[in-house]
Amino acid sequence: NMFFFPKVRRQLKAEVAAQFDAFAATGLTLDHVNTHKHFHLHPTIASTILKVGKRYGLRAMRVPLEPHDVLRKADPHAKLPSALATAPWAMLSRARLRVAGMRVPDAVFGLAWSGAMTSGRVLGLIENLPDGLSELYLHPATGPYPGSAPGYRYADELAALIAPRVVEAARNSAISKGGFADF
Template sequence: MSGRQLIITGDDFGMSVEVNEAIEEAHRRGVLTSASLVVAGDAAADAIARARRMPALGVGLHVALLHAPAVLSKEQIADLMDENGRGFGRQVWKTGSSIALFPHVRRQALAEVRAQFELFRKTGLALDHVDGHKHFHQHPWLLGALIALAPEYGIRAIRLPRESAFHSWRAAGCVGLGRRLFDVSAHWPLLRLMRRMLRSAGIASNDWFFGKHDGGAIGRSWVLRLLERLPPGASEIGLHPACRSWPPPYGPPAHWRVSEELAALIDPDVIAACRRPGIRLAKFSDLTAEGAPC
């Protein structure tokens, strides 16, 4: 197994103290190499303070236009907010369609994205990468906006949520091959476009992403099975560790946030497997803009 880089990311950094605690523990005691920060999250200040104490952690911006709190007010981005005005709406199709069809909604979305980058800039943290909450950065308009903002905000790497159906199927214990193949087929044109846009802009990305179908239920055995057949190139495992279940005001139900993923990241066998010859733990800032085509 040569030429395999492995990025292990904790998403939703800043959404809650429970998530922040798990990300810090998984980085200090385990194999977590990066985290994606929700700058408007309820515990963002706590996450930023922790990140400043962990200079080896690659911290990126988790751009959120769905299922999360907003930086701007309801009056500024009314068409993106939920009916209560407490945060973004939950319906991917509705938000995606509105952005695609209506210029005024695109203006609101761009204003919010800029506000999130400005907040990240104020943290003083180096921007390791950019990705999207719920992988919404796959939306062609949003990806185009991120590429346009890249020179201004120093965006050098963006997550490519491209999962190998067979590798993830084996990792999950040979469960759910049909839905994995369907998802790969449905998203292949979008991911191909995404890869082409990133390469044309000279922005680096991972080759593979794992955790799209099994997020919230990734344990020790899952990770070990994946590492047995990790594909060549740069792979990212995207996780949502938490020290304990918590009742988030946005996103999935509380039972989805369990400590199994944290336990996997600090497991001695997982640590040994991640550090064996042929695999190199990395951050997005270690990648180049070159890679294999989709």
Template sequence: MTRRLIFNADDLGLHAAVNEGIERAHRDGVLSAASLMVGEPGFEEGVRIARANPGLAVGLHLTLTDGRPVLPPAQIPSLTQANGLFRDDMDRMGARIALSRAAQDELAAEVAAQMARFRETGLPCDHVNAHKHFHNHPWIAGALIRAAAEAGVRAIRVPWEPQRLIRAAEAISGEGRGDDVGEWALRPAGRVLRARAARRGLRAPDLMVGHSWSGHFTPARLRAVLPLLPEGVTELYFHPAARDGFGRGGPGYRHEAELAALTDPAVIEAVATLPRGGCTPMLFP
């Protein structure tokens, strides 16, 4: 068994700066996959970039918070605000979905609509995941897995990373400690998500790296973690953009630093002999 790597960028389609950063990270660096937001202003440009770069595997980045729905807001009132955008109170929205049959029906409709919009692009759907990992929610996971399986998608992200690995890399990089992402809760949730997906024929990478460093996956951190990765399939996910402060990124996110990590000559050399690509080819070699 060998190490197989997926370098994935979230938020393709969010903004022109993100689209530019993702294209540069793929053409000039190691980025091998991207996750597309189908309701955002940069969606059509993101699709053009994907078509112009057939080596970039593209999947669906399901968006149910901090973004724009595909369906008219009036059809999904449980999920949206008065301004027509998705609700940002994820805890309360999650509770509403869990307790309300109407909200569950709206959720299923919006997930299906986003998958349908992706399929309309004609791009092969390499994988699915969700903005802010909202598919950790059991009802959202169920809707996403069902839509993915019906569309023939074979790969999904499981949002869990081993903190022992992350802390070891931080000791090497000298860049300080990342966020505490609650491994005690995410690990069992990840096992459940992995098992549910497997029952519908979807696989997930063995490891995911990037959660603790979300928006701060710097060149030093990437150089530090790469030699520590075990055998098997690892997804490393990023938020590259051509510039910081474009208005739609996470607060304090270092998008330019993440782009620099993906185009770092030392990183390119380190992975030159390792298999890397989209989720599907890495999981089903």
């Protein structure tokens, strides 16, 4: 465990700083942080990201808490993965991040159906979003690309975002739309 090894924690800090440096070099505005496969749920990694990230203007982080009751309303026939292994860590992480002053969504949608968000699912989510701040995320693209995830339906996710029914539902809802920095 990296918590017990100072050398490993130093390597972690150097890697996190290198990632923030690489992003800063793009000139893009830092909107939020999330990590591949949500490694930032690990308390030592989360603490390091917070410490280093604040120097780069970090104000928000994704916490993968996806309410299954909303997913069932959005697509009653979909098989849902268990979140038993990650939910306790995610809840702890959300509490720690909020105490640290980070903006954290109350719910995140796109985990269970990563790479498979259809217009029906997006529409179902729009119609059933819980109160509070929710993040809906997709991986829209015109098709696979070098390094793309096998099995992800990128073009379907793009089509879901621009489907007339979805656009109309989003437009007619009371939902505030934007990126993390907008909230």
